[in-house]
Amino acid sequence: MITTTQEYSLIDRVIAGEEAQYAVLVDKYKSYAFTIALKVVGNRAEAEEIAQDGFIKAFHYLKKFNREAKFSTWLYRIVFNTAISYKRKNKIQFQSIENHIEYAGKSDDEIEKEEKKKFVTKAIEKLTEADRVAVQLYYIKEFSLEETAEMLGQNINTLKVRVHRARQRLADELKKILKEEALTL
Amino acid sequence: MESIKISDEQLLSYLDGNGTDAERKALIEKIANNQTHLNRLKELEAVHLILKNQAGVEQLSKVFTNKVMAGLHRQVSSNLLSPKNGLLLLIGLVIASALALLLASTGVFDQWHTLINFNNGILKTDWVKTPTVSYDIKFVVKIIVMINALLALILLDRTILRPLFQKRADRLGL
Numbered sequence: 255m256i257t258t259t260q261e262y263s264l265i266d267r268v269i270a271g272e273e274a275q276y277a278v279l280v281d282k283y284k285s286y287a288f289t290i291a292l293k294v295v296g297n298r299a300e301a302e303e304i305a306q307d308g309f310i311k312a313f314h315y316l317k318k319f320n321r322e323a324k325f326s327t328w329l330y331r332i333v334f335n336t337a338i339s340y341k342r343k344n345k346i347q348f349q350s351i352e353n354h355i356e357y358a359g360k361s362d363d364e365i366e367k368e369e370k371k372k373f374v375t376k377a378i379e380k381l382t383e384a385d386r387v388a389v390q391l392y393y394i395k396e397f398s399l400e401e402t403a404e405m406l407g408q409n410i411n412t413l414k415v416r417v418h419r420a421r422q423r424l425a426d427e428l429k430k431i432l433k434e435e436a437l438t439l
Numbered sequence: 440m441e442s443i444k445i446s447d448e449q450l451l452s453y454l455d456g457n458g459t460d461a462e463r464k465a466l467i468e469k470i471a472n473n474q475t476h477l478n479r480l481k482e483l484e485a486v487h488l489i490l491k492n493q494a495g496v497e498q499l500s501k502v503f504t505n506k507v508m509a510g511l512h513r514q515v516s517s518n519l520l521s522p523k524n525g526l527l528l529l530i531g532l533v534i535a536s537a538l539a540l541l542l543a544s545t546g547v548f549d550q551w552h553t554l555i556n557f558n559n560g561i562l563k564t565d566w567v568k569t570p571t572v573s574y575d576i577k578f579v580v581k582i583i584v585m586i587n588a589l590l591a592l593i594l595l596d597r598t599i600l601r602p603l604f605q606k607r608a609d610r611l612g613l
Contacts, residue, residue: 274508288499310510375489393490
């Protein structure tokens with residue numbers, strides 16, 4: 255685990271020409287960067303490519319990193335913006351990864367839970383991009399509320415409103431779907 | 440039955456684990472006899488738990504770091520325009536320039552010229568004699584066409600050629 259001071263000295267060394275030291279930063283933040291990209295595009299291969307581009311861009315702009323925010327927040331913002339641009343450029347339709355339910359050998363309770371999960375996952379796809387990303391990043395406990403807000407370029411109150419609205423919509427959608435299911439039985 | 444008003448905000452705050460133990464207990468006691476609120480809490484809780492379960496940080500292998508390190512000096516594509524949009528804009532610029540040149544060559548702009556006399560305006564003075572400039576639309580059109588040509592070259596380079604060669608280089612592992 256490296257401290258912020260150690261991180262800054264590492265950045266100084268990278269800027270001074272010791273490029274190999276950048277691998278320490280990549281190793282430390284790669285999983286988070288990949289997770290952010292994945293939440294935006296919903297596709298592992300593309301998310302990996304975006305995370306790579308994000309790290310390369312961050313390396314190119316490292317001299318411009320003014321250390322007002324944490325390096326991680328600055329990096330996540332680059333990755334997030336790269337993912338958004340990539341998505342718009344390639345017109346990717348967000349697709350959730352988990353959608354298939356195996357019914358064999360499962361209790362009714364388990365199947366009900368799986369069904370609910372499927373419905374909510376589908377409902378997530380219907381949210382606006384801003385609300386969907388906000389609510390998904392909000393639940394990643396490794397990112398603080400402040401960090402998530404900064405990453406998304408929003409203030410904390412806007413983020414809270416988005417998260418609140420998204421959860422309300424998901425609950426409403428779940429209720430609607432379950433009602434329809436009950437009627438068809 | 441007493442009618443109580445509990446908002447989604449209060450229920451979501453409860454699910455987020457906010458508030459003291461006493462406050463949380465009080466909220467549950469408040470809604471205990473109200474089926475509508477209990478149902479709403481269940482719906483929000485289902486959403487809350489599913490989102491919570493999906494919120495893990497995805498792990499990546501060491502290979503990822505190596506790939507990043509190997510491509511550190513790679514030119515990352517500009518986010519400005521997609522190749523398709525770049526091509527459309529380029530076609531638009533070429534058509535506009537070609538039309539302007541065609542109109543200029545047929546003499547449409549030949550009659551459109553005027554003189555700008557700086558001595559009539561705010562610069563009028565007995566000490567300094569400012570020149571009278573001939574203002575010719577044809578000349579302006581030529582300048583616009585030249586700017587368009589420059590923009591078209593930049594567009595061609597940034598949105599089409601560079602991404603194309605980058606893709607080729609990536610494919611060949613250069």
